Amino acid sequence: xxxxxxxxxxxxxxxxxxxxxxxxxxxxxxxxxxxxxxxxxxxxxxxxxxxxxxxxxxxxxxxxxxxxxxxxxxxxxxxxxxxxxxxxxxxxxxxxxxxxxxxxxxxxxxxxxxxxxxxxxxxxxxxxxxxxxxxxxxxxxxxxxxxxxxxxxxxxxxxxxxxxxxxxxxxxxxxxxxxxxxxxxxxxxxxxxxxxxxxxxxxxxxxxxxxxxxxxxxxxxxxxxxxxxxxxxxxxxxxxxxxxxxxxxxxxxxxxxxxxxxxxxxx
Amino acid sequence: xxxxxxxxxxxxxxxxxxxxxxxxxxxxxxxxxxxxxxxxxxxxxxxxxxxxxxxxxxxxxxxxxxxxxxxxxxxxxxxxxxxxxxxxxxxxxxxxxxxxxxxxxxxxxxxxxxxxxxxxxxxxxxxxxxxxxxxxxxxxxxxxxxxxxxxxxxxxxxxxxxxxxxxxxxxxxxxxxxxxxxxxxxxxxxxxxxxxxxxxxxxxxxxxxxxxxxxxxxxxxxxxxxxxxxxxxxxxxxxxxxxxxxxxxxxxxxxxxxxxxxxxxxxxxxxxxxxxxxxxxxxxxxxxxxxxxxxxxxxxxxxxxxxxxxxxxxxxxxxxxxxxxxxxxxxxxxxxxxxxxxxxxxxxxxxxxxxxxxxxxxxxxxxxxxx
Amino acid sequence: xxxxxxxxxxxxxxxxxxxxxxxxxxxxxxxxxxxxxxxxxxxxxxxxxxxxxxxxxxxxxxxxxxxxxxxxxxxxxxxxxxxxxxxxxxxxxxxxxxxxxxxxxxxxxxxxxxxxxxxxxxxxxxxxxxxxxxxxxxxxxxxxxxxxxxxxxxxxxxxxxxxxxxxxxxxxxxxxxxxxxxxxxxxxxxxxxxxxxxxxxxxxxxxxxxxxxxxxxxxxxxxxxxxxxxxxxxxxxxxxxxxxxxxxxxxxxxxxxxxxxxxxxxxx
Numbered sequence: 001x002x003x004x005x006x007x008x009x010x011x012x013x014x015x016x017x018x019x020x021x022x023x024x025x026x027x028x029x030x031x032x033x034x035x036x037x038x039x040x041x042x043x044x045x046x047x048x049x050x051x052x053x054x055x056x057x058x059x060x061x062x063x064x065x066x067x068x069x070x071x072x073x074x075x076x077x078x079x080x081x082x083x084x085x086x087x088x089x090x091x092x093x094x095x096x097x098x099x100x101x102x103x104x105x106x107x108x109x110x111x112x113x114x115x116x117x118x119x120x121x122x123x124x125x126x127x128x129x130x131x132x133x134x135x136x137x138x139x140x141x142x143x144x145x146x147x148x149x150x151x152x153x154x155x156x157x158x159x160x161x162x163x164x165x166x167x168x169x170x171x172x173x174x175x176x177x178x179x180x181x182x183x184x185x186x187x188x189x190x191x192x193x194x195x196x197x198x199x200x201x202x203x204x205x206x207x208x209x210x211x212x213x214x215x216x217x218x219x220x221x222x223x224x225x226x227x228x229x230x231x232x233x234x235x236x237x238x239x240x241x242x243x244x245x246x247x248x249x250x251x252x253x254x255x256x257x258x259x260x261x262x263x264x265x266x267x
Numbered sequence: 268x269x270x271x272x273x274x275x276x277x278x279x280x281x282x283x284x285x286x287x288x289x290x291x292x293x294x295x296x297x298x299x300x301x302x303x304x305x306x307x308x309x310x311x312x313x314x315x316x317x318x319x320x321x322x323x324x325x326x327x328x329x330x331x332x333x334x335x336x337x338x339x340x341x342x343x344x345x346x347x348x349x350x351x352x353x354x355x356x357x358x359x360x361x362x363x364x365x366x367x368x369x370x371x372x373x374x375x376x377x378x379x380x381x382x383x384x385x386x387x388x389x390x391x392x393x394x395x396x397x398x399x400x401x402x403x404x405x406x407x408x409x410x411x412x413x414x415x416x417x418x419x420x421x422x423x424x425x426x427x428x429x430x431x432x433x434x435x436x437x438x439x440x441x442x443x444x445x446x447x448x449x450x451x452x453x454x455x456x457x458x459x460x461x462x463x464x465x466x467x468x469x470x471x472x473x474x475x476x477x478x479x480x481x482x483x484x485x486x487x488x489x490x491x492x493x494x495x496x497x498x499x500x501x502x503x504x505x506x507x508x509x510x511x512x513x514x515x516x517x518x519x520x521x522x523x524x525x526x527x528x529x530x531x532x533x534x535x536x537x538x539x540x541x542x543x544x545x546x547x548x549x550x551x552x553x554x555x556x557x558x559x560x561x562x563x564x565x566x567x568x569x570x571x572x573x574x575x576x577x578x579x580x581x582x583x584x585x586x587x588x589x590x591x592x593x594x595x596x597x598x599x600x601x602x603x604x605x606x607x608x609x610x611x612x613x614x615x616x617x618x619x620x621x622x623x624x625x626x627x628x629x630x631x632x633x634x635x636x637x638x
Numbered sequence: 639x640x641x642x643x644x645x646x647x648x649x650x651x652x653x654x655x656x657x658x659x660x661x662x663x664x665x666x667x668x669x670x671x672x673x674x675x676x677x678x679x680x681x682x683x684x685x686x687x688x689x690x691x692x693x694x695x696x697x698x699x700x701x702x703x704x705x706x707x708x709x710x711x712x713x714x715x716x717x718x719x720x721x722x723x724x725x726x727x728x729x730x731x732x733x734x735x736x737x738x739x740x741x742x743x744x745x746x747x748x749x750x751x752x753x754x755x756x757x758x759x760x761x762x763x764x765x766x767x768x769x770x771x772x773x774x775x776x777x778x779x780x781x782x783x784x785x786x787x788x789x790x791x792x793x794x795x796x797x798x799x800x801x802x803x804x805x806x807x808x809x810x811x812x813x814x815x816x817x818x819x820x821x822x823x824x825x826x827x828x829x830x831x832x833x834x835x836x837x838x839x840x841x842x843x844x845x846x847x848x849x850x851x852x853x854x855x856x857x858x859x860x861x862x863x864x865x866x867x868x869x870x871x872x873x874x875x876x877x878x879x880x881x882x883x884x885x886x887x888x889x890x891x892x893x894x895x896x897x898x899x900x901x902x903x904x905x906x
Contacts, residue, residue: 004739004742006720006779006780006783007742007743007746007780007783008742010758010776010777010779010780011742011745011746011780012742013761014754014757014758014760014761015749015757017757017760017761017764018753018756018757018760021760070656071656073649073652073653074652074653074656076649077649077650077652077653078653081646081649081650082650090653090657092891093657093660093661094660095887096664096884096887097660097661097664099837099841099880099883099884099886099887100664100667100876100879100880100883101841101843101857101860101876101879101880102841102843103843103857103860103861103864103876104663104667104860104872104873104875104876104879104880105663105664105667106663106864107667107864107868107872107873107876108662108663108664108666108667108670108873109663111666111670111678111679112662112663112666116679117679118679121679145659146660146663149656149659149660150660153656203748203750206750207749207750207751207752207753208750209752209844214864224750224752227752227753227756228752231756237756237760240756241756241760244752244753244756244757247750247753248749248753251748251749251750252748255748324807325806325807326803326806326807345806346803346806346807347806347809347810347811348809350809351807352807352808353803353804353807355800355803355804356800357798357800358800359798359800359801359803359804361801361804361805361819361822361823362823363822363823363825364822372805372808372810372818373808373809375818376805376808376809376810376814376818377809420808421808424808424809
């Protein structure tokens, strides 16, 4: 059982240590082992912490909904409206982005979204703008979509492609209209893939610091940015640990709830 | 098998049980398998037949009892060290090896030098008439060719016993008949023991010297195909094997001219040498569908019934008729198509069935009669 | 044109739009890596290999590629091995605590990378293991082995369970059956798990940034350029990373496809 030992040492231990760390103290820019709830009390009493918490939760929630909605028509078309050969190629091209540097892609969007970037240059040509596209939630959202959209399309596509075609024909045959069939038959059948895609989007965007930092302008901060800022400024690691633990607990709660929803027996 | 009682058992199951958690798959099984015989183990799915075979192969360990090979207890000997090769239902050919390498596998595991391996594998491929396929990938073979590869792979170590777990169930009907011939001939030529698990009556009866019928982890009957066909030992066997009609009743007159009273009337029965019964004993009367005569007029014998024609089913020149008795229970008749044509029956027509008292077989309700 | 056809056309147009969105940043990065302007704007300047020359002349870049190479190959080897063991254990055995075992094996990718990085550095610094190449390796193995496990487990799900029994039945010991049957059957999945984990490790920046110290990997270097004075060098490095990763992925795909086409041709 090498995995158990390895994961215990290098996965569970660090996380446990993080919990321990959250009770340590910082004196003269040095960490001192101890047991004090001060970090928790301090963090929880700070308005900026709660602002960041709800902001991050909101960002991730919006990103999850937007990504799922934008991905669905695409996955649907690839699952039902194209030949298997096209579908295979589409799948391949959807996997390609995972192997390009997310950082470099983020940088590319900076070039586009800049105040005098490509989009605003183009808008100016037709006498519009300039619009602020960078350093706000729009920029962050573009980054999130860059990160998650291909993944969500892939997950939804796999789920949709496995839907039994005869069930769709049966629905048509029983007089269920096309659009109604999509929502009454296809969506419930592809539920697991859709929820899985949403969960992944939530996990990734909740923890991502690159988009909110480089496209969202880093201020006001999300929790991940808060962690980075806290560690940078004067060894406040215990407080960063508090933020990290709150994040993990939130993520696990939402994840288990969604997975339970995905696999819940239909009544 | 010429005479099983004279030869020593090659395999002995002595009170063997197999339990999985609370479920008993095989229940205190006692069975002797002889050198050189073709034994079929037959039963519905979940009856324990495959589990028995896997215990013999060493792939499952008995929970109780002892399995002996050649008089030696083998319970603790792993599959690896027993030479009890098996042919799987799925054939279990290694998809990443070609035909030649598949056949060589068992020899390679036994550290046989490469040259000898190749020669012995080729010999068996030739024997199975597939030598020209030696370099092919498994995925390029037809169903029948795969069967032959699987057989060659199991036989290449020249074992004394070959275990077969429903090997023909994936083939189409024509090929099954052909492979039955191949297996039968092979077993006779090699003179080794074949233990053949199947749920198909035709496969079991066509090839084997003896048949074991299992149900719910127990042996229901062990005997030659003919014994099992003509004298089923239990209601289960009568239902499972052949096309039998079963009427339940109680003895109304014991002795030489046994009479049985059923819901449909009183019937005569010739017990022959069977042990005596007493008035009031309840039992099942088995009338084999192929021993029933049909007529349009009432034959006026005691062993006859009126019935209504429902449907017919043709298999070759034999036709099975499905009819309904007055209490709405089913009755089956097997006859030749030629004879049926003379009667020109339409659905709903009534006719008569009759049988001789000597052709009735009795099973006491519940457990075996002649045990 | 019928209503159905125009709807279908609309849907296709939408698919094209999604693909444009996905590939715009990738293609843009390529274009600006060979564009002469210091600040990327349109209209474009002229073609140049200047940025590539700059990075190839920079010993730090070479160093970063060396570190990344060592890390990703070591990580891929270890993660694939661990992934195989985990997948095989899950496939073959049932035991109490299996759910816990599987969550241990599969949970790491759900923890945000920033937190993984923070936790890793906190612990490794405590036991004097931070700032070394092996610090990155251990962290990445934790992150990557679940991917390897998933790929190999999917392959094991396709195996006919009789194959292993058949090997025992033909005289192969447990160990021998693993060597002669399980590993050959999984070989394509093992190869693609190797490539996949190598690519993931080659791309990962957050955890590596926390624990790497002076041993910068390529993505960490990109991150630092992004924080400072960005210029098209970043595009040049990004393009090289992309080509490296893609080579690995395409290699993995080719191996997987060639093997599965004639063995188990499944739909999607």
